[in-house]
Amino acid sequence: MPSARKCSVCNKVETSEKPIQRCARCQDRLYCGKQCQKADWEAHKGSCRAKIGLAWYDRYRKCKDGSRHEGKLELITWPSPREGLGWGACFAEESDDLKRKFEEEYGGDEAKFYKYWPQGFRWTCCGTDAGMKWGCDHHGTGSKPCTCDFCRMGKQLPDSIYKKQSAPRHGLNLSRGPDPRSFHPSLAQAAAAGRSVMGLEL
Template sequence: MSSSTDNKCAVCGKVAEETESQALKRCSMCKTRKYCGADCQHADWPTHKNACKPAWHDKHRKCDDGNRHEGRLELITWTLPGSDLGWGNCFAEESDDLKRKFEVEYGGDEEKFFEYWPQGFRWTCCGAEGDNTYGCDHHGAGRKPCTCDFCRMGKPLPDKIYKKKTPSRHGLELPRGPDPRSFHPGHAAVAGTARAFMGL
């Protein structure tokens, strides 16, 4: 499961706000390690080079809205307390069978298993389930502006969404927004009207 360590430099532990550019940079090859700057990245290379390779899920990063997920696909292996969902984000009574299928039929290969059961994964950048391709609702934590309705309206996520307990968001420290780069009066009017019309 992801933790706040995903938002720190892999070498010195600085968070984005403590860096000169107010941002962490990812390894351009594997996209998994984050660094506060070139010095830490160079210092980490002797250790990191053996594991540095493109991730299997890189080909799934592109979203329908043209944005890209910047996190990683992570298999949901936990049961959310108070939920009827278990391992693999399926009904708890079916989780043992699904886990056995992953281990035996797919040999523990996450890439192959994703092709069969994408909803059993989540993107660590936004908490979206693996089969959800509409976009990355990162609310300001991504390199490009967030395209969610709330960021476009200049509003933070409401409690009913931000505090909702789901297996795909469990354990992630996600921003609430709004992304200041996203506000657009026209988009805000359309999003506000559409959400009101749909009763959202």
């Protein structure tokens, strides 16, 4: 069983009521709140800025709904037989050609290849493919409240979603939620009504 996360400044241990959050920029340091994060900034800013400066995908973190991804952007290089997908999360029979294109035409440059094939990448914070421009459904592990319907309704993800195997979710240990910061009665009602109208699971 993994040990509880601790604040990098005061060593306060994470609880269900008070989650420990990662630095949203570099993901390296852990904080129990803004006070500790501000106190640590002088010591932390050098390594934080250095790491951020190396991340080509930082410019793509912000979603169209205003939420931000806090994980890393990874190229999907593993197959997903259940979905019939191969390297780069494309159809298995086309994956050799896509990999060849990445290596030869793009010279193995992930930043350039991303512009051509964003759906071949995934965000490690939420297991969402990078072709999806709406929302980081982190279910409570991000620095800001999760914007997904289930967290807004105060519900855990149902098995049909949480246990679903897919290439973007492969190997990730994702939270099931709900994010306690996300619940709001009117938003919960709107989310439930919207899902019901669209015939989606509640």
